[in-house]
Amino acid sequence: MGRASSIVSFSLTLLILFHGYTAQQWPNECQLDQLNALEPSQVIQSEGGRIEVWDHHAPQLRCSGFAFERFVIEPQGLYLPTFMNAGKLTFVVHGTGLMGRVVPGCPETFIESPVFGESQGQGQGQGQGFRDMHQKVEHLRCGDTIATPSGVAQWFYNNGNEPLILVAAADLANHENQLDRNLRPVLIAGNNPQGQEWLQGRQQQKQNNIFTGFAPEILAQAFKINVETAQQLQSHQDNRGNIVKVKGPFSVIRPPLRRGQGGQQPQEKANGLEETLCTMRCTENLDDPSDADVYTPSLGYINTVNSYNLPILRLLHLSALRGSIRNNAMVLPQWNVNANSALYVTNGRAHIQMVNDNGDRVFDQEVSNGQLLIVPQGFSVMKRATSEQFQWIEFKTNENAQVNSLAGRTSVMTGLPLEVITNGFQISPQEAKRVKFSTMETTLTHSSGPMSYGRPRV
Amino acid sequence: MGRASSIVSFSLTLLILFHGYTAQQWPNECQLDQLNALEPSQVIQSEGGRIEVWDHHAPQLRCSGFAFERFVIEPQGLYLPTFMNAGKLTFVVHGTGLMGRVVPGCPETFIESPVFGESQGQGQGQGQGFRDMHQKVEHLRCGDTIATPSGVAQWFYNNGNEPLILVAAADLANHENQLDRNLRPVLIAGNNPQGQEWLQGRQQQKQNNIFTGFAPEILAQAFKINVETAQQLQSHQDNRGNIVKVKGPFSVIRPPLRRGQGGQQPQEKANGLEETLCTMRCTENLDDPSDADVYTPSLGYINTVNSYNLPILRLLHLSALRGSIRNNAMVLPQWNVNANSALYVTNGRAHIQMVNDNGDRVFDQEVSNGQLLIVPQGFSVMKRATSEQFQWIEFKTNENAQVNSLAGRTSVMTGLPLEVITNGFQISPQEAKRVKFSTMETTLTHSSGPMSYGRPRV
Amino acid sequence: MGRASSIVSFSLTLLILFHGYTAQQWPNECQLDQLNALEPSQVIQSEGGRIEVWDHHAPQLRCSGFAFERFVIEPQGLYLPTFMNAGKLTFVVHGTGLMGRVVPGCPETFIESPVFGESQGQGQGQGQGFRDMHQKVEHLRCGDTIATPSGVAQWFYNNGNEPLILVAAADLANHENQLDRNLRPVLIAGNNPQGQEWLQGRQQQKQNNIFTGFAPEILAQAFKINVETAQQLQSHQDNRGNIVKVKGPFSVIRPPLRRGQGGQQPQEKANGLEETLCTMRCTENLDDPSDADVYTPSLGYINTVNSYNLPILRLLHLSALRGSIRNNAMVLPQWNVNANSALYVTNGRAHIQMVNDNGDRVFDQEVSNGQLLIVPQGFSVMKRATSEQFQWIEFKTNENAQVNSLAGRTSVMTGLPLEVITNGFQISPQEAKRVKFSTMETTLTHSSGPMSYGRPRV
Structure with a gap:
């Protein structure tokens, strides 16, 4: 009896092993003999909207190198700045909004005009003479297609009355991504209490923003702020997710809404990547x-x-x-x-x-x-x-x-x-x-x- | 007894697992400590010749990224148009022939002169006033080396008295191939009744041409032809393979045979890929x-x-x-x-x-x-x-x-x-x-x- | 009893298999949730110094594509010419030295002035009229960062009084390396009696120089030397390793020591890779x-x-x-x-x-x-x-x-x-x-x- 069962065990083992061997001999093989229309495998709920994620381990996505996401941002919803380990294209399916990207090393070219008289009394150091300055902010409308390189943080704000719906495709297989074929979003602000269920080999857990991992004293020194503000950056008590609801007006500096694409000629400058990236056009309406x-x-x-x-x-x-x-x-x-x-x-x-x-x-x-x-x-x-x-x-x-x-x-x-x-x-x-x-x-x-x-x- | 055998079973299992673990830990490792001269592993017989295929899963080919094939096309044999998922170089080992490639988006620049008088009576629509027009056709001779990008359909015809022998190497490891490391020939016409035995994870079965998978009514609408002709395109009854025998003359439009390479200077135009590809020289005699x-x-x-x-x-x-x-x-x-x-x-x-x-x-x-x-x-x-x-x-x-x-x-x-x-x-x-x-x-x-x-x- | 143990065996097997399956499903996955400061895993001792090698199969190195080595070359130590299957950057941590690289197809531009009178009596053929000529030799000092493409042989000599310490990083993941993710150093001279313990799938054994694998008669014919000299090139009796001690003076041709970087402007020539590579600047002091x-x-x-x-x-x-x-x-x-x-x-x-x-x-x-x-x-x-x-x-x-x-x-x-x-x-x-x-x-x-x-x- 024992003998029989152990022989069964042994045979089964061999069988499984043999099967495993065949399948794993060429582990990156594409299995594309039966394709399906794919639906999102995870929905990440946030205060101001939701992110729907397609499982990029599905054979079709795995093989083609794509990671795919849909963003539904409710009115007054703000998708907090996030960057990826891969280049991606984002398409505006529905709604209107604002979009900002922070390109490393580029100057803050959107500057609020100073309010005269305000700057004298305060003496707050660098904050004097203007209310804010930041990098370029763009209006978004249906059909806009936005190119975002790896490592560049991007935010969206829905300033309309209907949901702002975006879909984004990242290519994990090209050289912009230098790690494995996982999409790794990195949150500058906010968090994801649900965690990412599609990340293999990592137990599903809350995804925190980039500040959470640093010691508060280090952040305090780096930003020259007090430790309480540093802890605030870590968003420990925050459960709003990665898309938050803005209370009151959202007053970023931005030029008046463009009228079509007229006059925007594609111009490529070849004098150094950094300089080019700062002014390079990244959006095209399709x-x-x-x-x-x-x-x-x-x-x-x-x-x-x-x-x-x-x-x-x-x-x-x-x-x-x-x-x-x-x-x-x-x-x-x-x-x-x-x-x-x-x-x-x-x-x-x-x-x-x-x-x-x-x-x-x-x-x-x-x-x-x-x-x-x-x-x-x-x-x-x-x-x-x-x-x-x-x-x-x-x-x-x-x-x-x-x-x-x-x-x-x-x-x-x-x-x-x-x-x-x-x-x-x-x-x-x-x-x-x-x-x-x-x-x-x-x-x-x-x-x-x-x-x-x-x-x-x- | 049961105990002993189960322990044996267990140990063996562990042994195999351990071995498997070592081998599979770095599954793309190159095993190159013993090289061999390689012979084809499969011969695909056709009416007008044969294709000999090297197993690209052999460690040496797998590691170097190459897929390798030899084409033996008998006199009057026509290798039907086929494209690959990788760029390849083809070398003419023996014989003479004709070669045509269809580059996407390029015009039909080889036009038969109209036969005056013929066009009046027929009224066949677009066919009027000329007999045929098609993309470039080139004469081949020994030593010609032909560059073919991925996705570009190519055909060969043996217009000599001896077999036309070609060898072709595709690089599955570079970015022209965006799928796995399998060579995937796609047949525009003809078929391969034997199937490809070297394709892992796919049961060996008849390989059909690209039309076979579409519904005949769709082909009829796409080509504006009747359903019977559409079914003919699917070559269901055809068992001639991918190299067929041409009965009677093979009268494609072609300039007179060149004399050597004189005057053919390599000229590179840099004004856009598509325009360049249409006139770009793709053949060099070695x-x-x-x-x-x-x-x-x-x-x-x-x-x-x-x-x-x-x-x-x-x-x-x-x-x-x-x-x-x-x-x-x-x-x-x-x-x-x-x-x-x-x-x-x-x-x-x-x-x-x-x-x-x-x-x-x-x-x-x-x-x-x-x-x-x-x-x-x-x-x-x-x-x-x-x-x-x-x-x-x-x-x-x-x-x-x-x-x-x-x-x-x-x-x-x-x-x-x-x-x-x-x-x-x-x-x-x-x-x-x-x-x-x-x-x-x-x-x-x-x-x-x-x-x-x-x-x-x- | 037997039944129990075989069930245990079976369960365990399944458990291990299941675990193995999960881990091997995406075998190139990066495990980066816990990083460590890494120390060398192997020290290769030689007569004139040692090479410390980091295990490039460690998850952090494997995932990032790096292979990393440290060279400690004692005074009068000569690191014998070696090339790699990947491009690498070398940084001079400590000491001073000389460095030479042999770029394929480039001329010997460092020529010793002829000693008049010496050439008449000897009649040694090509050796007449000069003592030596070779490719460029450069002085090294702390902070020098040296770029070396794949396949280019490089040697170092310590002409100072303190150890010359170098660290080198090769990128196994980019296209300069066309094999698997193993660093494959190829020795032109010397050998490595210990062998490389970090090479998977190859039993650890003495690593010989490139000449050892050729038949002595072939070397004799290729170099037009006698078989005894050819056997000497194979260094069978040599156990000094890859860094040897030079007895007496080391008199290569070299210009006087540079004083800083003044006047060395980066100049890029775009007229063909080979010509450019011969004169291209490859060193920058940081x-x-x-x-x-x-x-x-x-x-x-x-x-x-x-x-x-x-x-x-x-x-x-x-x-x-x-x-x-x-x-x-x-x-x-x-x-x-x-x-x-x-x-x-x-x-x-x-x-x-x-x-x-x-x-x-x-x-x-x-x-x-x-x-x-x-x-x-x-x-x-x-x-x-x-x-x-x-x-x-x-x-x-x-x-x-x-x-x-x-x-x-x-x-x-x-x-x-x-x-x-x-x-x-x-x-x-x-x-x-x-x-x-x-x-x-x-x-x-x-x-x-x-x-x-x-x-x-x-």
Whole structure:
């Protein structure tokens, strides 16, 4: 009996070991034979909003290198300054707000005019003659796409009446991140009482701000403040989370609201990284159809941002594409040539069909508002709006991500000689000509009527 | 008894676990203490030829990042358009042929002249007034080295009377590949009924072309063709494989055959990647001794291609070296400074001796036609022809791969002061002078008479 | 009984397996919740000195990509030419010496003047008319920081009366290293009888020089020397190690000792890597306070070298910072924006407090002369001298490593609007103004009096 059970034990052990060996022999292997639309795996509640986090250990995100988050900031909500260990792109899905970033070594260029008479009586040292000075603050509106390098602290404030909704994609796989493939947000202020449940190998615990780990006396000396204020910086008693509610007015210095993008030409200065970063443009609006890269009035538009129109992306190795199509418009099947992409649905619904390198259909579903889909390099994808409007933002892991279409005027089929097509597919020259030249559109086309689809077919 | 066996079970378990732990603690470790000449591990048979695939999970290939394939295309064989998830270099070992590549977004610049009178009567829409137009088609001959970025579809046609033999090396370890370290060929046409046996974690199954995974109705709408033609694109009934036999003439548009490389100066345009890629030169012939970088009439020549003479290699992070030496010529011992290399023998035999970083001899054999040898960064290698002629192509994982020689006029020994040599090796100044200055050649030297060699000696 | 024990065995097995699974699922995960000051794990003794090696498999080094070594070369000691599979920076901690590097393909530009009359009688071929010629030899002094690319052989000679002490950091994680994350030193001369104990998967054994693995007849033919000299190059009978003692004078050709850095302007030539590398400046002295980047007479100075003042660092993706502060001076809390760093204490003691991304204190100790501490990207660090003087060298894994301070005039707090600080920390505008503007220094400040510290507090 003992013998039997121990033999069972032994065999089972070997079995598990053998299985483990196979799986772990190439531990970074991508398992991409079955893709899913991904939903957030954790919601971090705060006083002034919430952060929804996708599990970046999910095979699709792990393999493509993405970490993905959604921020819902309520009116008067302030997302406290935080920096990451990776470069990221943030897209404004909904609402309006203010955004500030603190770039290391750059001067405070937003200075409140002095109030004469006030400065004489006080004699508070450096505070004299002005009320505040700080780095650049920008107005945000729908469609703004914001590039943030690693290590640069960023805050958002919702000054509107509706929730400010942002989605952000960080690339953990490029050299901006020099640690492992974990997104490590570092809080300058606030905290996260729930902790990060997606961090492997670390017990889930309250995440504190950067000041909490330092001894109060050290902070007092570093800031030349008293120990009580230093302890206040550590926010021990604070349970408001990382997004807090501002009571009363939020009076930062800021220029009047811009009107569109007119006159903002991308200008790249090449005289040293630090100097460039201080004045470098980091935001581009992708929701303006008048800026569209692909436009068909009856179908929709596609707008891209890459290192040619936003040079800071050269540092971040990221780019983005914004799409907005009408009912029954179809984005012709295409694949990512040199990037992975993360497609997030901001509005409406679409039927998406995706084919992997083996010719297998690995995704064939309707995706809707709030869902995330990873499109790995070389996988072909067709999108077809199934609601009145379908809008999405697609982040790509290359500063100049390219796509290649399967059909259409600039597609691979059009570039092939007729002879290759007739011989490759055993069709007549007439059929081959139709395959090559019938579709004159490059990217968007009409898709007539409903179409059945279902579970992936392998 | 039960106790004993369970203890055995337990101990064995622990033993295996411990062993497993050691091996898996650093799972990407390179095991390079014993190198072998590698042969293909899988042959994919097609109607018009075959593809021989080296197992890129073999430790030497895995560690160096290379995936390696040989294409044997029979006369009238057409390798159907395929793209990869990594940049690659292809070398023409034998035969002549035609090659086309479809670069995303580039125009069809090869246009057949209209046949007057034909266009009036037909009225076939976009097909009117010309027979075909497609992207650039190039003639191939022995020695051509072709750079192909990731995601760019490429086809080959053998228009000669002998097999067209190509070898291709892709670098899975650089940033052109954004997925795991698997080579993922994606078929635009044709299929692979055998499937890819080297893909881990995926059951071996028929590999279909990119159209097979899409619903026929979607293809019909995308191409504006009928569903029957769309089904034809999916090649369900086709079992010809990825290299098919062309019946009748293969009449693609192409300029007359070039005569040598005269007048083809490398020209780099820096005005935007896409524009550059459309006209960028991607092919360089390495078999012309009049272009040689190293040349000794009685010994042979060495010819290199890197990002200085083929600027597209800057994107691919690859370069290549072609060598052709006569009997008993020796390539002086040298090491790769900043690259791994994959050495493929195209003709003849040679004795190769390789020494690792520990000073151990890890390879000491004769290699011959068709064998592949990986030379890791920093490993020293000596090659000596043992047949009338020895020819090889060496692919390197750096756009400007450098070598450092152990002996010869530009070698490390020549650069060292005499005092360092006399003290380091405890030899007299006279001997040290001979070590430094006796060999005036830089790369190739005479190797007099046969020499014994055997199995690696550690 | 047997049953019980086998169930125990089985459970234990599962337990270990489960644990193993968790740990190995993401095998490259960084475990950085508890940092230590690191000491060398192996000492390699040689006739003329010793090499102390830090175990680069230690989680902190493994994760940050660093390999770290200290060289102690006794007077008349000669560190024999060696090259690495990674780019590295070497810092001269103590002593004076000579250094030579052999760059592949570069000419021997240090030529001894011919002694007339000597050359007639000998007729030794190439040796005629001069005594020696070799590549550049440089004088070394304290504070020199030397950039060495992968594959470039380098030697050091101690021509002073005190030990020459060097520390070197190589970055195994960047693309200069194309193999796994092992430092692979390759010996041109000498050997290492002890072997390298830190190389995983390879039994510890004597490490030989590069010649040992080649057959003597091959060396004889390559160098055109007799087989006896070739065998001498293999150093089989030599047990002096990699640092040997020079008997008698060490007469290499070298210009007179430089006086400071005057006139040595960084000049970058962009006409081809090889040509540039031959004359490119590779050394910068970081111990000259008159060159300091940050300087406060009563507190100390900080001096940096990056790709702007030493352009070769653009190839190596490394930079360095030298700090020297007096008793009770404090380096304000700051974090690495885009790099990991390796901090080595060259003199004195300091209290260092470090906080990770979770707000936990992960290091809180006094470090002293000879200790190494890794500062991962995004981790905040405060340094405070606790001896008369504290001096350190910090190597960083980015050619333009940036830091962001928590406190001080160019800090993140100063860049934030007052409203963000008052709301984030729930403090009054007056307190927030003090937090922002009280500390006018950028990097160094006074730290008054002793301060208690202890073990890390999580």
